[in-house]
Amino acid sequence: xxxxxxxxxxNAVRGAGEDEPLLGRRGDAAQLEGEPIWKNLWLGxxxxxxxxxxxxxxxxxGAILSxxxxxxxxxxxxxxxxLLLATQAALILQPTHTxxxxxxxxxxxxxxxxxxxxxLLAGLVVIEINKAGPGHExxxxxxxxxxxxxxxxxxxxxxxxxxxxxxxxxxxxxxNAKAIYKYHxxxxxxxxxxxxxxxxxxxxxxxxxxxxxxxxxxxxxxxVLVLVGVVPRIKLSKFGLRxxxxxxxxxx
Numbered sequence: 001x002x003x004x005x006x007x008x009x010x011n012a013v014r015g016a017g018e019d020e021p022l023l024g025r026r027g028d029a030a031q032l033e034g035e036p037i038w039k040n041l042w043l044g045x046x047x048x049x050x051x052x053x054x055x056x057x058x059x060x061x062g063a064i065l066s067x068x069x070x071x072x073x074x075x076x077x078x079x080x081x082x083l084l085l086a087t088q089a090a091l092i093l094q095p096t097h098t099x100x101x102x103x104x105x106x107x108x109x110x111x112x113x114x115x116x117x118x119x120l121l122a123g124l125v126v127i128e129i130n131k132a133g134p135g136h137e138x139x140x141x142x143x144x145x146x147x148x149x150x151x152x153x154x155x156x157x158x159x160x161x162x163x164x165x166x167x168x169x170x171x172x173x174x175x176n177a178k179a180i181y182k183y184h185x186x187x188x189x190x191x192x193x194x195x196x197x198x199x200x201x202x203x204x205x206x207x208x209x210x211x212x213x214x215x216x217x218x219x220x221x222x223x224v225l226v227l228v229g230v231v232p233r234i235k236l237s238k239f240g241l242r243x244x245x246x247x248x249x250x251x252x
């Protein structure tokens with residue numbers, strides 16, 4: 001897009017508009033016009049998030065695969081894979097800003113979450129079957145309590161996200177459905193943080209302490225990297241906020 005002088009509007013070229021990220025300049029976390037959507041996975045601070053989530057998955061998979069596999073082994077493998085896919089789902093959608101980009105991003109966001117949720121559900125089934133026998137306590141550890149909370153909230157989040165976009169009539173129309181988008185986004189980041197906390201708590205479980213020997217500091221650092229990469233790309237406008245005079249305020 002060009003101005004009246006014929007000079008390109010740099011904000012439009014960069015895909016900035018009102019989509020100012022939480023940290024950085026306008027356009028730093030915006031998908032450029034004509035760029036393939038897969039580049040969103042590496043835009044801005046995304047490489048930090050990618051490093052964190054892949055390191056986290058590698059830590060879990062390495063700890064599990066370095067020992068004899070048992071039925072329980074599938075639980076951490078599936079859950080870490082599900083969390084990795086959920087992270088990709090967030091990263092690919094965050095930078096979109098035009099209607100066409102948002103449609104494509106939402107479709108890929110939903111598909112990635114579909115596979116991620118399937119993996120998480122399988123992980124839940126595995127642990128429930130594993131604990132079905134005598135002598136196994138349910139929800140006795142912080143990891144188990146956080147895990148149950150994470151499972152419930154992420155599945156509810158998926159239901160709300162799917163229905164508000166594809167079946168807005170359930171909310172009384174498109175406008176009503178759009179009105180809760182920002183709450184869906186806020187809860188998504190909270191749930192993602194909960195998922196990372198659940199993984200960190202797993203390093204204190206009996207299996208990890210006696211068999212897997214997952215280092216607490218390693219999973220915590222990897223989880224922090226994920227958040228450091230994801231949070232700065234949050235767009236203020238998608239939460240009804242704007243930056244004015246160095247302060248973040250509600251949009252009017």
